[in-house]
Amino acid sequence: MLKVKRQKLKSTKLKVMKIEKFEDVIAWQKSKELTLKIYKQFQNNKDFSFRDQIHRAVVSIMNNIAEGFERRSNKEFKQFLYIAKGSCGEVRSMLYLALELRYITGQDFKENYNLSVEISKLLTGFIKALNF
Template structure:
Protein backbone atom coordinates (compact mmCIF):
# COMPACT_ATOMS: atom_id res chain seq x y z
CA UNK A 1 0.00 0.00 0.00
CA UNK A 2 1.36 3.36 -1.02
CA UNK A 3 1.23 6.23 1.44
CA UNK A 4 0.71 9.64 -0.14
CA UNK A 5 0.81 11.88 2.91
CA UNK A 6 2.16 11.53 6.43
CA UNK A 7 -1.31 11.92 7.92
CA UNK A 8 -2.08 8.41 6.61
CA UNK A 9 0.72 6.84 8.67
CA UNK A 10 -0.62 4.90 11.66
CA UNK A 11 2.36 5.71 13.85
CA UNK A 12 1.87 9.45 13.17
CA UNK A 13 -1.83 9.13 14.07
CA UNK A 14 -0.94 7.35 17.33
CA UNK A 15 1.76 9.96 18.08
CA UNK A 16 -0.80 12.72 17.54
CA UNK A 17 -3.12 10.98 20.00
CA UNK A 18 -0.23 10.76 22.48
CA UNK A 19 0.58 14.46 22.05
CA UNK A 20 -3.03 15.49 22.61
CA UNK A 21 -3.09 13.30 25.74
CA UNK A 22 0.11 14.85 27.07
CA UNK A 23 -1.08 18.40 26.44
CA UNK A 24 -4.48 17.65 28.00
CA UNK A 25 -3.08 15.97 31.11
CA UNK A 26 -0.34 18.53 31.78
CA UNK A 27 -2.11 21.75 30.76
CA UNK A 28 -2.50 22.94 34.37
CA UNK A 29 0.85 21.67 35.63
CA UNK A 30 2.86 24.43 37.32
CA UNK A 31 6.20 22.63 36.95
CA UNK A 32 6.87 24.53 33.75
CA UNK A 33 10.24 22.92 33.01
CA UNK A 34 8.76 19.44 33.30
CA UNK A 35 5.63 20.36 31.37
CA UNK A 36 7.63 21.97 28.57
CA UNK A 37 9.96 18.97 28.26
CA UNK A 38 7.27 16.29 28.11
CA UNK A 39 5.23 18.36 25.66
CA UNK A 40 8.25 18.95 23.40
CA UNK A 41 9.15 15.25 23.50
CA UNK A 42 5.62 14.21 22.53
CA UNK A 43 5.49 16.73 19.66
CA UNK A 44 8.90 15.46 18.54
CA UNK A 45 7.45 12.00 17.93
CA UNK A 46 4.81 13.12 15.45
CA UNK A 47 6.95 15.84 13.86
CA UNK A 48 9.87 13.52 13.19
CA UNK A 49 7.56 11.03 11.50
CA UNK A 50 6.15 13.84 9.33
CA UNK A 51 9.55 15.34 8.57
CA UNK A 52 11.04 11.96 7.73
CA UNK A 53 8.18 11.15 5.37
CA UNK A 54 8.64 14.45 3.57
CA UNK A 55 12.37 13.77 3.12
CA UNK A 56 11.35 11.36 0.33
CA UNK A 57 14.20 8.90 0.84
CA UNK A 58 13.89 5.71 2.85
CA UNK A 59 17.33 6.16 4.41
CA UNK A 60 16.46 9.63 5.76
CA UNK A 61 12.96 8.52 6.72
CA UNK A 62 14.33 5.64 8.78
CA UNK A 63 16.71 8.03 10.55
CA UNK A 64 13.80 10.29 11.50
CA UNK A 65 11.76 7.28 12.63
CA UNK A 66 14.56 6.28 15.01
CA UNK A 67 14.55 9.81 16.44
CA UNK A 68 10.75 9.59 16.86
CA UNK A 69 11.16 6.24 18.59
CA UNK A 70 13.70 7.78 20.97
CA UNK A 71 11.29 10.59 21.78
CA UNK A 72 8.63 7.98 22.62
CA UNK A 73 11.05 6.58 25.17
CA UNK A 74 11.67 10.04 26.57
CA UNK A 75 7.93 10.64 27.00
CA UNK A 76 7.51 7.28 28.73
CA UNK A 77 10.45 7.97 31.04
CA UNK A 78 8.97 11.32 32.02
CA UNK A 79 5.60 9.69 32.63
CA UNK A 80 7.22 7.60 35.37
CA UNK A 81 8.42 10.81 37.01
CA UNK A 82 5.01 12.41 36.56
CA UNK A 83 3.46 9.47 38.37
CA UNK A 84 6.05 9.62 41.18
CA UNK A 85 5.51 13.38 41.60
CA UNK A 86 1.72 12.84 41.61
CA UNK A 87 1.31 15.02 38.50
CA UNK A 88 -0.91 12.31 36.99
CA UNK A 89 -3.00 9.46 38.33
CA UNK A 90 -2.20 5.78 37.83
CA UNK A 91 -4.99 5.66 35.26
CA UNK A 92 -3.59 8.62 33.32
CA UNK A 93 -0.13 7.05 33.47
CA UNK A 94 -1.43 3.77 32.06
CA UNK A 95 -3.30 5.46 29.23
CA UNK A 96 -0.40 7.68 28.15
CA UNK A 97 2.21 4.98 28.65
CA UNK A 98 0.19 2.59 26.50
CA UNK A 99 -0.18 5.21 23.77
CA UNK A 100 3.59 5.69 23.83
CA UNK A 101 4.21 1.94 23.66
CA UNK A 102 1.73 1.60 20.79
CA UNK A 103 3.48 4.40 18.89
CA UNK A 104 6.86 2.77 19.54
CA UNK A 105 5.64 -0.59 18.22
CA UNK A 106 4.14 1.00 15.11
CA UNK A 107 7.34 2.96 14.44
CA UNK A 108 9.46 -0.19 14.90
CA UNK A 109 7.24 -2.09 12.50
CA UNK A 110 7.48 0.71 9.97
CA UNK A 111 11.27 0.78 10.23
CA UNK A 112 11.34 -2.97 9.66
CA UNK A 113 9.09 -2.64 6.62
CA UNK A 114 11.21 0.15 5.13
CA UNK A 115 14.36 -1.92 5.62
CA UNK A 116 12.97 -4.87 3.59
Template sequence: MGVQKFEDLIAWQKAQELAVLIYKQFDSKKDFGFRDQIRRASISVSNNIAEGFDRSSNADFKRFLYFSIGSASELKSMLYLAKRLSYVNENDSDLLIEKANEVSKIIRGLINSLKP
Protein backbone atom coordinates in the same frame (compact mmCIF):
# COMPACT_ATOMS: atom_id res chain seq x y z
CA MET B 1 0.05 2.60 -4.57
CA GLY B 2 1.87 3.50 -1.35
CA VAL B 3 1.20 6.21 1.17
CA GLN B 4 1.39 9.62 -0.48
CA LYS B 5 1.48 11.91 2.57
CA PHE B 6 2.57 11.57 6.18
CA GLU B 7 -0.94 12.37 7.41
CA ASP B 8 -2.05 8.97 6.12
CA LEU B 9 0.45 7.08 8.30
CA ILE B 10 -1.19 5.36 11.28
CA ALA B 11 2.01 5.98 13.26
CA TRP B 12 1.69 9.74 12.74
CA GLN B 13 -2.05 9.72 13.55
CA LYS B 14 -1.52 7.77 16.79
CA ALA B 15 1.41 10.00 17.77
CA GLN B 16 -0.76 13.09 17.28
CA GLU B 17 -3.50 11.55 19.44
CA LEU B 18 -0.92 10.84 22.15
CA ALA B 19 0.35 14.44 22.05
CA VAL B 20 -3.21 15.74 22.50
CA LEU B 21 -3.65 13.49 25.55
CA ILE B 22 -0.36 14.72 27.02
CA TYR B 23 -1.32 18.36 26.44
CA LYS B 24 -4.65 17.85 28.19
CA GLN B 25 -3.19 15.81 31.06
CA PHE B 26 -0.51 18.35 31.95
CA ASP B 27 -2.33 21.55 31.01
CA SER B 28 -2.79 22.80 34.57
CA LYS B 29 0.60 21.80 35.99
CA LYS B 30 2.47 24.67 37.59
CA ASP B 31 5.88 23.05 37.09
CA PHE B 32 6.33 24.86 33.80
CA GLY B 33 9.71 23.32 32.98
CA PHE B 34 8.37 19.79 33.38
CA ARG B 35 5.13 20.59 31.58
CA ASP B 36 6.92 22.16 28.63
CA GLN B 37 9.46 19.33 28.34
CA ILE B 38 6.88 16.55 28.38
CA ARG B 39 4.86 18.43 25.79
CA ARG B 40 7.91 18.91 23.58
CA ALA B 41 8.74 15.21 23.81
CA SER B 42 5.19 14.26 22.83
CA ILE B 43 5.20 16.64 19.87
CA SER B 44 8.57 15.34 18.66
CA VAL B 45 7.15 11.86 18.11
CA SER B 46 4.79 12.93 15.30
CA ASN B 47 7.02 15.74 14.03
CA ASN B 48 9.92 13.38 13.39
CA ILE B 49 7.63 11.03 11.49
CA ALA B 50 6.42 13.93 9.35
CA GLU B 51 9.88 15.35 8.75
CA GLY B 52 11.38 11.98 7.87
CA PHE B 53 8.56 11.12 5.48
CA ASP B 54 9.49 13.97 3.17
CA ARG B 55 13.21 13.15 3.14
CA SER B 56 14.84 11.90 -0.03
CA SER B 57 15.39 8.26 0.89
CA ASN B 58 14.15 5.39 2.99
CA ALA B 59 17.43 5.55 4.93
CA ASP B 60 16.71 9.16 5.92
CA PHE B 61 13.11 8.28 6.76
CA LYS B 62 14.27 5.40 8.97
CA ARG B 63 16.72 7.70 10.77
CA PHE B 64 13.87 10.08 11.65
CA LEU B 65 11.65 7.18 12.68
CA TYR B 66 14.34 6.14 15.15
CA PHE B 67 14.40 9.74 16.44
CA SER B 68 10.65 9.43 16.89
CA ILE B 69 11.05 6.24 18.94
CA GLY B 70 13.65 8.06 21.04
CA SER B 71 11.17 10.85 21.72
CA ALA B 72 8.55 8.28 22.72
CA SER B 73 11.07 6.80 25.16
CA GLU B 74 11.78 10.26 26.59
CA LEU B 75 8.05 10.74 26.98
CA LYS B 76 7.69 7.43 28.82
CA SER B 77 10.58 8.31 31.13
CA MET B 78 8.90 11.59 31.98
CA LEU B 79 5.60 9.81 32.60
CA TYR B 80 7.28 7.52 35.13
CA LEU B 81 8.71 10.61 36.82
CA ALA B 82 5.34 12.35 36.70
CA LYS B 83 3.82 9.41 38.55
CA ARG B 84 6.58 9.49 41.20
CA LEU B 85 6.07 13.25 41.64
CA SER B 86 2.28 12.76 41.90
CA TYR B 87 1.73 14.97 38.85
CA VAL B 88 -0.45 12.21 37.44
CA ASN B 89 -2.19 9.26 39.03
CA GLU B 90 -1.04 5.71 38.41
CA ASN B 91 -3.96 4.77 36.13
CA ASP B 92 -3.47 7.78 33.87
CA SER B 93 0.29 7.28 33.79
CA ASP B 94 -0.09 3.60 32.90
CA LEU B 95 -2.58 4.41 30.14
CA LEU B 96 -0.31 7.05 28.61
CA ILE B 97 2.73 4.76 28.82
CA GLU B 98 0.71 2.02 27.13
CA LYS B 99 -0.22 4.41 24.33
CA ALA B 100 3.42 5.49 23.95
CA ASN B 101 4.42 1.81 23.73
CA GLU B 102 1.76 1.25 21.07
CA VAL B 103 3.07 4.17 19.01
CA SER B 104 6.64 2.85 19.32
CA LYS B 105 5.55 -0.60 18.14
CA ILE B 106 3.76 0.88 15.13
CA ILE B 107 6.83 2.94 14.25
CA ARG B 108 9.06 -0.15 14.56
CA GLY B 109 6.71 -1.96 12.20
CA LEU B 110 6.98 0.93 9.75
CA ILE B 111 10.77 0.81 9.98
CA ASN B 112 10.74 -2.94 9.28
CA SER B 113 8.48 -2.41 6.25
CA LEU B 114 10.90 -0.03 4.55
CA LYS B 115 13.30 -1.47 2.04
CA PRO B 116 17.01 -1.09 2.88
Protein backbone atom coordinates in the same frame (compact mmCIF):
# COMPACT_ATOMS: atom_id res chain seq x y z
CA MET C 1 4.10 8.36 -2.38
CA LEU C 2 5.89 5.77 -0.26
CA LYS C 3 5.34 2.12 -0.98
CA VAL C 4 5.76 -0.07 2.04
CA LYS C 5 5.83 -3.81 1.68
CA ARG C 6 4.35 -5.79 4.48
CA GLN C 7 3.86 -9.49 4.87
CA LYS C 8 0.44 -11.05 5.30
CA LEU C 9 0.03 -13.12 8.45
CA LYS C 10 -0.71 -16.51 6.85
CA SER C 11 1.01 -16.11 3.52
CA THR C 12 4.43 -15.49 2.11
CA LYS C 13 3.03 -13.11 -0.51
CA LEU C 14 3.85 -9.48 0.03
CA LYS C 15 1.21 -6.80 -0.05
CA VAL C 16 2.13 -3.27 -1.09
CA MET C 17 0.58 -0.59 1.09
CA LYS C 18 0.53 2.92 -0.36
CA ILE C 19 0.92 5.84 1.97
CA GLU C 20 0.21 9.11 0.21
CA LYS C 21 0.93 11.58 3.02
CA PHE C 22 2.35 11.51 6.53
CA GLU C 23 -1.17 11.82 7.95
CA ASP C 24 -1.80 8.28 6.60
CA VAL C 25 0.93 6.85 8.84
CA ILE C 26 -0.79 5.12 11.77
CA ALA C 27 2.14 5.87 14.09
CA TRP C 28 1.68 9.58 13.31
CA GLN C 29 -2.07 9.36 14.02
CA LYS C 30 -1.43 7.63 17.34
CA SER C 31 1.32 10.09 18.28
CA LYS C 32 -1.04 12.98 17.59
CA GLU C 33 -3.56 11.32 19.93
CA LEU C 34 -0.89 10.96 22.63
CA THR C 35 0.23 14.56 22.13
CA LEU C 36 -3.28 15.91 22.64
CA LYS C 37 -3.79 13.75 25.75
CA ILE C 38 -0.54 14.89 27.33
CA TYR C 39 -1.13 18.55 26.48
CA LYS C 40 -4.54 18.40 28.15
CA GLN C 41 -3.30 16.51 31.21
CA PHE C 42 -0.40 18.88 31.86
CA GLN C 43 -1.92 22.19 30.75
CA ASN C 44 -2.35 23.46 34.33
CA ASN C 45 0.83 21.93 35.74
CA LYS C 46 2.89 24.57 37.53
CA ASP C 47 6.18 22.69 37.08
CA PHE C 48 6.91 24.61 33.88
CA SER C 49 10.23 22.91 33.22
CA PHE C 50 8.70 19.44 33.44
CA ARG C 51 5.64 20.45 31.44
CA ASP C 52 7.70 22.03 28.67
CA GLN C 53 10.03 19.02 28.45
CA ILE C 54 7.26 16.43 28.18
CA HIS C 55 5.49 18.65 25.62
CA ARG C 56 8.68 18.91 23.53
CA ALA C 57 9.26 15.17 23.73
CA VAL C 58 5.74 14.14 22.74
CA VAL C 59 5.53 16.68 19.90
CA SER C 60 8.89 15.42 18.66
CA ILE C 61 7.37 12.00 17.99
CA MET C 62 4.76 13.21 15.52
CA ASN C 63 6.95 15.94 14.03
CA ASN C 64 9.84 13.58 13.28
CA ILE C 65 7.48 11.15 11.55
CA ALA C 66 6.11 14.02 9.45
CA GLU C 67 9.50 15.55 8.66
CA GLY C 68 11.04 12.21 7.79
CA PHE C 69 8.15 11.33 5.50
CA GLU C 70 8.54 14.60 3.62
CA ARG C 71 12.24 13.89 2.97
CA ARG C 72 11.15 11.25 0.45
CA SER C 73 14.20 9.07 0.94
CA ASN C 74 13.80 5.82 2.87
CA LYS C 75 17.26 6.24 4.39
CA GLU C 76 16.45 9.69 5.77
CA PHE C 77 12.94 8.64 6.74
CA LYS C 78 14.29 5.76 8.81
CA GLN C 79 16.65 8.12 10.64
CA PHE C 80 13.72 10.36 11.60
CA LEU C 81 11.70 7.31 12.68
CA TYR C 82 14.56 6.31 14.99
CA ILE C 83 14.54 9.82 16.47
CA ALA C 84 10.77 9.53 16.96
CA LYS C 85 11.32 6.21 18.75
CA GLY C 86 13.85 7.88 21.04
CA SER C 87 11.37 10.62 21.86
CA CYS C 88 8.80 7.94 22.62
CA GLY C 89 11.18 6.48 25.19
CA GLU C 90 11.74 9.93 26.65
CA VAL C 91 7.98 10.40 27.07
CA ARG C 92 7.68 7.03 28.84
CA SER C 93 10.53 7.94 31.17
CA MET C 94 8.87 11.25 32.02
CA LEU C 95 5.55 9.50 32.62
CA TYR C 96 7.19 7.50 35.43
CA LEU C 97 8.37 10.73 37.00
CA ALA C 98 4.95 12.35 36.52
CA LEU C 99 3.34 9.42 38.33
CA GLU C 100 5.83 9.54 41.22
CA LEU C 101 5.36 13.30 41.55
CA ARG C 102 1.58 12.79 41.42
CA TYR C 103 1.18 15.00 38.37
CA ILE C 104 -0.99 12.29 36.79
CA THR C 105 -3.17 9.47 38.04
CA GLY C 106 -2.29 5.81 37.77
CA GLN C 107 -4.96 5.45 35.10
CA ASP C 108 -3.54 8.33 33.05
CA PHE C 109 -0.07 6.81 33.39
CA LYS C 110 -1.30 3.42 32.19
CA GLU C 111 -3.16 4.85 29.18
CA ASN C 112 -0.30 7.11 28.11
CA TYR C 113 2.32 4.42 28.71
CA ASN C 114 0.40 1.83 26.69
CA LEU C 115 -0.17 4.26 23.83
CA SER C 116 3.52 5.20 23.77
CA VAL C 117 4.50 1.51 23.67
CA GLU C 118 2.05 0.95 20.82
CA ILE C 119 3.58 3.88 18.91
CA SER C 120 7.09 2.55 19.51
CA LYS C 121 6.08 -0.87 18.16
CA LEU C 122 4.45 0.72 15.11
CA LEU C 123 7.64 2.68 14.46
CA THR C 124 9.75 -0.47 14.75
CA GLY C 125 7.48 -2.25 12.28
CA PHE C 126 7.61 0.68 9.89
CA ILE C 127 11.41 0.80 10.05
CA LYS C 128 11.56 -2.93 9.27
CA ALA C 129 9.14 -2.49 6.35
CA LEU C 130 11.32 0.26 4.90
CA ASN C 131 14.30 -2.13 4.92
CA PHE C 132 12.72 -4.34 2.20
